[in-house]
Amino acid sequence: MSNKIIIVGAGVIGAASALALLKDGHKVTLVDKESPCAGASSGNAGAVVNGSCAPTAMPGIFFDAIRMLIRTNSPFSIQPSYFPKITPWLFRFILQSRSSAVFNNAKHLHALSQHAVESWHQLTNNTQLTSLFRETGWLKVYELEKTFADTSKSRELLDKMGTNYERLTGAQIHDLEPNLAPVFKRGFYQKDSLSIANPERLVKGMVDLFVNRGGTYKRFDVNHIATNNDQVTLRGSLGELTADKVVIAAGAWSRSLAKQLEDNIPLDTERGYHLMLPKSCSSLLSRPVVHGENSFVLSPMETGLRMTSQVEFAGLNAPPNYKNIRSLLPLVKNMLPKVETREESVWMGFRPSLPDSLPVLGFSTKTNKVIYAFGHQHLGMTLGAITGFLISDLLSNRTPRISMSPYRPNRFNKL
Numbered sequence: 261m262s263n264k265i266i267i268v269g270a271g272v273i274g275a276a277s278a279l280a281l282l283k284d285g286h287k288v289t290l291v292d293k294e295s296p297c298a299g300a301s302s303g304n305a306g307a308v309v310n311g312s313c314a315p316t317a318m319p320g321i322f323f324d325a326i327r328m329l330i331r332t333n334s335p336f337s338i339q340p341s342y343f344p345k346i347t348p349w350l351f352r353f354i355l356q357s358r359s360s361a362v363f364n365n366a367k368h369l370h371a372l373s374q375h376a377v378e379s380w381h382q383l384t385n386n387t388q389l390t391s392l393f394r395e396t397g398w399l400k401v402y403e404l405e406k407t408f409a410d411t412s413k414s415r416e417l418l419d420k421m422g423t424n425y426e427r428l429t430g431a432q433i434h435d436l437e438p439n440l441a442p443v444f445k446r447g448f449y450q451k452d453s454l455s456i457a458n459p460e461r462l463v464k465g466m467v468d469l470f471v472n473r474g475g476t477y478k479r480f481d482v483n484h485i486a487t488n489n490d491q492v493t494l495r496g497s498l499g500e501l502t503a504d505k506v507v508i509a510a511g512a513w514s515r516s517l518a519k520q521l522e523d524n525i526p527l528d529t530e531r532g533y534h535l536m537l538p539k540s541c542s543s544l545l546s547r548p549v550v551h552g553e554n555s556f557v558l559s560p561m562e563t564g565l566r567m568t569s570q571v572e573f574a575g576l577n578a579p580p581n582y583k584n585i586r587s588l589l590p591l592v593k594n595m596l597p598k599v600e601t602r603e604e605s606v607w608m609g610f611r612p613s614l615p616d617s618l619p620v621l622g623f624s625t626k627t628n629k630v631i632y633a634f635g636h637q638h639l640g641m642t643l644g645a646i647t648g649f650l651i652s653d654l655l656s657n658r659t660p661r662i663s664m665s666p667y668r669p670n671r672f673n674k675l
Contacts, residue, residue, distance in 0.1 A: 262284075262285045262286050262287060263286050263287070263503075263504040263505050263655065264286075264287045264289075264503045264504045264505075265281055265286050265287065265288050265289070265503055265504065265505045265506070265507065265655065266288075266289045266290075266291060266492070266494060266501055266503040266505075266506050266507070267281075267288065267289070267290045267291070267506075267507040267509055268291055268292075268482050268494070268506065268507065268508050268509060268510050268514075268517065269291075269292060269299075269508070269509035269510035269511060269513075269514070269634075270290050270291070270292035270294075270295075270296040270297065270298075270463075270467055270477070271292075271296075271297060271299050271300065271301035271463065271509065271511055271640070272297070272301040272459075272462075272463050272466075272640050272641055272644035273301075273509040273511070273633050273634065273636060273640060273643075273644055273647050273648070274290055274292070274507070274509035274510075274633075275290070275296065275297075275463050275466040275467050275470065275644075275648075276383060276466065276644045276645050276647060276648030276649075277507055277509060277633060277647065277648040277651045277652065278290045278466075278467070278470045278475055278648075279383060279466060279469065279470050279473075279475075279648060280383070280648040280649050280651065280652035281507075281648075281651070281652045281655060281656075282470060282473055282474065282475050283652070284652050284655075284656045286655070286656075288470075288475045288476070289475070289476040289477075289478060289501070289503070290467065290470065290475060290476070290477045290478070291477075291478045291479070291480040291482065291494075291501070292479065292480070293479070293480070293481035293482070293496075294479070295479075296463060296464050296467040296477070297459075297460050297463035297464050297467075299511050299512070299609055299610065300511055300512070300532070300609040300610055300611055300612070300640060301459060301460070301463050301640060301641070301644075302459060302460040302463070302607075302609070303459075303532070303534050303568070303607045303608075303609040304459055304532070304534075304568065304609075304640065304641055305534075305548050305557040305559045305566065305568045306455050306456035306457070306458070306459045306548065306559050306561060306566070306641065307398055307453060307454070307455055307456070307548050307557075307559070307641060307642065308376050308377060308380055308393070308453055308454040308455070308456065308641055308642050309373065309376070309398050309450060309453045309639070309642050310373060310374070310376045310377045310423075310450065310452050310453045310454070310642075311370060311373055311374050311376075311418070311421065311422075311423030311424065311450065311452075312369065312370075312373045312376075312423075312639060312642055313366040313367070313369045313370035313373060313417055313418060313421045313423060314366060314369075314414040314417050314418070315356065315362060315365040315366060315369060315616065315617035315618075316353075316613075316617045316637065316638070317353050317354070317356035317357040317361070317362065317365070317615065317616070317617065318357055318362060318413055318414065319357055319358075319359055319362060319413060320357070321353075321354065321357045322354050322357065333554060333584070333587055333588060333591065334584070335554065335555035335556065335569055335570055335571060336570075336571045336572075337570070337571075337572045337573070337584065338572075338573045338574070339572070339573065339574035339575075339578055339581075341578075342573055342574050342575050342578070343573075345575065346528060346573045348526070349526055349528045349615060352526055352615035352672065353615040355615070356615050356616045356617070361616070362413075362417070363417070363420075364666075365616045365617055365618060366417040366420075366421060367421065368618055368666040368667070369617060369618060369639075370421040370422075370423065371662045371663075371666070372619075372643050372646055372647075372662070373639065373642055373643060373646075374421075374423075375646045375661070376642045376643060376645070376646060377452065377453070377454055379645035379646040379648075379649060380393065380454065380644075380645040381393075382645070382649070383645040383648065383649075384466075384645075387469060388465070389462060389465050389466065389469065391457075392456055392457045392458060392461060392462045392465070393454045393455075393456060393457075394454060394455045394456070394457060394547075395454060396453075396454070396455045396546060396547035396548070397449055397450055397451040397452070397453050397547055398449070398450040398453035398455075398547070398548060398550075399433075399436065399437070399447060399448070399449050399450075399547055399548070399549045399550065400447065400448040400449075400549075400550040400552050401433055401437075401440065401444040401446070401447045401448075401549060401550070401551065401552060402444060402445065402446045402447065402448075402552035402553065403443050403444055403445060403552075403553055404445070404553060405445060405446065407552050407553050408445070408446035408448075408552065411448065411552070415448070423450070424450065424451065424452055425448060425449060425450045425451075426448075426449045426451065427446070427447070427448065427449075428446065428447030428448070428449055429445075429446070429447070430442070430444055430445050430446070430447075432447065433447040436449070436546070436547075437545055437546060437547075437549060439544045439545065439596060439597075439598055440545075440549070440595065440596060441594060441595055441596065441597055443594075448552075455547055455548050455559065455560075456561075456641060457561055457562045458561055458562050458563060459641060461562075478501075479498075480494070480496055480498050480501060481496040481497055481498065482494045482495070482496050482510070482517065483495060483496045483497070484496070484520065485506065485508075485517050485520050485521065485630070486520070487521070487626075487627045487629050487630065491503060491504060491629070492504070492505065492506045492627075492629050492630060494506065504629070505629050505630070505631065505655055506629065506630045506631070507630075507631050507632075507633055507651055507655075508630065508631070508632050508633065508634060509633040509634055510634060511610065511612045511634055511640075512527070512529040512576060512610035512611070512612040513576070514527060514612060514620075514632065514634040514635070515527040518620075518624070518632060518669065521624045521625075521626050521627065521630060522625070522626050523624055523625055523626065523632075523669050523670065525614075525620055525632075525635075525669055525672070526614065526615060526672050527612055527613070527614060527620070527634070527635055528573070528613055529573075529575065529576060529610040529611060529612060529613065530571045530572070530573065530610070530611040530613045530637070530638075531570065531571075531572040531573070531574055531580075531608055531609070531610055531611070532568065532569075532570055532571065532572075532608070532609055532610075532611050533568070533569055533570045533572075533580070533582065533584070533585040533606070533607065533608050533609075534566050534567060534568040534569075534585070534606070534607045535566075535567045535582075535585050535586065535588075535589075535603055535605075535606045535607075536563065536564045536565070536566055536567075536603070536604040536605045536606070536607075537564055537565040537566075537567065537592075537599060537600065537601065537602065537603070537604060538564055538565070538600050538602055538604055539562075539563065539564045539565075539604075540600065541560075541564065541565035541596075541598075541599050541600055542560040542561060542562070542564060542565050543560070544560070544565065544596055544598055544599060545558060545559075545560045545565070545596070546560070547560070548560075551591070551595055554569075554588065554591050555569065556568065556569035556588055556591070556592070557569070558592065558595070558596060564604055565599065567585070567588065567592055569584075569585050569588060570584055570585055571611075572584075576610060580606075580608035582606050582608070585606065586603070586606070589601045589603075611637055611638060611640075612634050612635050612636065612637065613635065613637040614635045614637070614672075615672075616671075617637055618635070618666060618667055619633070619634060619635040619636045619637075619643065619647065619667055620632045620633070620634055620635045620667060620668075620669045621633055621647065621650060621651070621664060621667035621668075622654070622664050622667055622668045622669055623654070623669075624669065625669060625670045631651060631654060631655060632669050633647055633651050649661075650662070650664070
């Protein structure tokens with residue numbers, strides 16, 4: 261049975277869900293308060309990391325975080341005025357670093373990410389969007405043996421989940437990326453991962469494809485959501501919309517809408533940054549490369565070489581602080597000596613994050629007319645397509661290919 265469905269949020273999750281639902285015969289409207297891909301989907305490193313499974317909360321994360329807070333050029337910061345608000349989230353996050361929780365979270369992340377590449381191929385097959393995906397793999401490099409050794413717990417999880425990867429020597433790193441400085445002794449390579457030439461063009465292309473296939477896109481700011489026996493009503497400054505079903509895929513802005521339905525989900529936002537270097541620098545690398553010691557990514561794109569970094573807790577309203585990401589430019593030069601460190605543009609976006617690193621996928625606890633699809637943290641691009649198919653399965657009354665219980669919205673109620 262087809263439904264009239266409204267999807268709130270035109271990032272990668274909303275766009276993928278819109279395409280999947282439209283293919284299943286539903287009448288779908290995609291709405292966003294801004295233009296498509298105006299949020300976190302546009303500014304990421306452009307990686308589809310197949311089989312990714314290491315949650316952010318790993319054993320020892322509490323002490324690692326304290327060390328990072330006082331470190332120069334740290335990838336992690338908390339705005340002092342935001343500390344009282346983020347403390348309950350941090351407490352839940354630390355609880356998730358227990359070994360038993362880490363294993364379960366890794367298992368459930370892998371259940372999604374093992375389908376990442378095949379799902380993207382399925383979603384974009386026979387479209388012009390396929391040209392934006394490159395079979396480059398995902399490479400992490402380390403200058404110090406100790407830093408690489410510290411990744412043993414993450415690699416152990418990958419081994420247990422069956423994720424394919426290769427350990428590289430310095431010579432093998434040089435063979436893959438000859439322009440990197442010859443200082444990297446160890447590497448970690450997931451060959452079957454993809455990179456995206458332009459994440460913004462991909463998501464906007466998905467929305468264009470959705471509209472061309474008969475879907476509807478509207479600029480609409482959703483401030484209020486309510487349900488009755490027959491429909492869901494969305495209200496905003498532009499008026500009112502109604503639907504049989506609603507998908508909330510509004511990323512970092514999803515929590516307030518869920519709360520109106522009495523689902524108090526511990527979603528917060530990790531502010532991430534990128535800095536674009538000249539287009540001529542893109543040819544220096546063949547794939548996204550992570551600097552293991554300093555936690556930044558250099559990702560070659562059609563618009564330039566993108567450097568992504570930072571996990572900053574400061575909420576949705578504080579102005580951007582570009583000082584930290586700009587301070588990394590000397591480290592970029594040390595990593596890639598031929599790079600031109602001229603800033604072309606700088607950006608900040610909001611990663612919607614849950615303490616267990618898992619997204620919220622499933623129906624509201626109060627109504628089967630509203631379904632949630634948010635909280636993908638650092639894996640929005642990786643999990644975009646598979647999320648779209650799972651949401652369509654649920655709304656089309658099909659049994660999803662994986663158990664949806666681990667991603668249910670009320671999983672934190674017992675904590």
